Amino acid sequence: MVQPNQRSQAWRGIAGDIVVSFVEAVNDFDAGRLVDLFEQDAHVNDQLRDFWGKAAIEDWVRREIVGERFCMEVLGARKHFGDIILSAQVGGDFDKTGLPDPLILNFIFSFCEGKIARLLILVTRQGQSEPDVRKIGG
Numbered sequence: 001m002v003q004p005n006q007r008s009q010a011w012r013g014i015a016g017d018i019v020v021s022f023v024e025a026v027n028d029f030d031a032g033r034l035v036d037l038f039e040q041d042a043h044v045n046d047q048l049r050d051f052w053g054k055a056a057i058e059d060w061v062r063r064e065i066v067g068e069r070f071c072m073e074v075l076g077a078r079k080h081f082g083d084i085i086l087s088a089q090v091g092g093d094f095d096k097t098g099l100p101d102p103l104i105l106n107f108i109f110s111f112c113e114g115k116i117a118r119l120l121i122l123v124t125r126q127g128q129s130e131p132d133v134r135k136i137g138g
């Protein structure tokens with residue numbers, strides 16, 4: 001399990017208030033606060049799965065963030081053309097079969113009018129590694 005806030009807090013100044021609130025809400029398993037950070041018609045793509053609009057995002061948050069006790073320890077942040085890219089080591093009660101250990105994800109945030117408009121979540125691999133797709137179940 002990842003223990004949040006063990007690393008430098010410098011990422012907070014780069015990421016800004018919305019992303020800091022996102023990380024805190026994730027680690028507090030606070031579904032209501034987390035969903036409130038998203039624009040009404042926001043889009044989340046979590047490992048190639050699309051969730052469109054606040055209702056779908058709320059279902060995803062309750063099932064896969066809160067329900068699986070997903071947590072994150074931020075490793076770094078950078079600004080890129082108005083977006084924020086957050087790198088974090090993650091843990092939780094989800095099935096980790098076939099996933100790298102440690103599991104590092106990139107969270108790519110786009111914003112509109114002070115809310116999260118788009119969030120892309122991708123497994124981070126070394127530059128020379130081969131891409132792969134993980135199958136769950138049979």
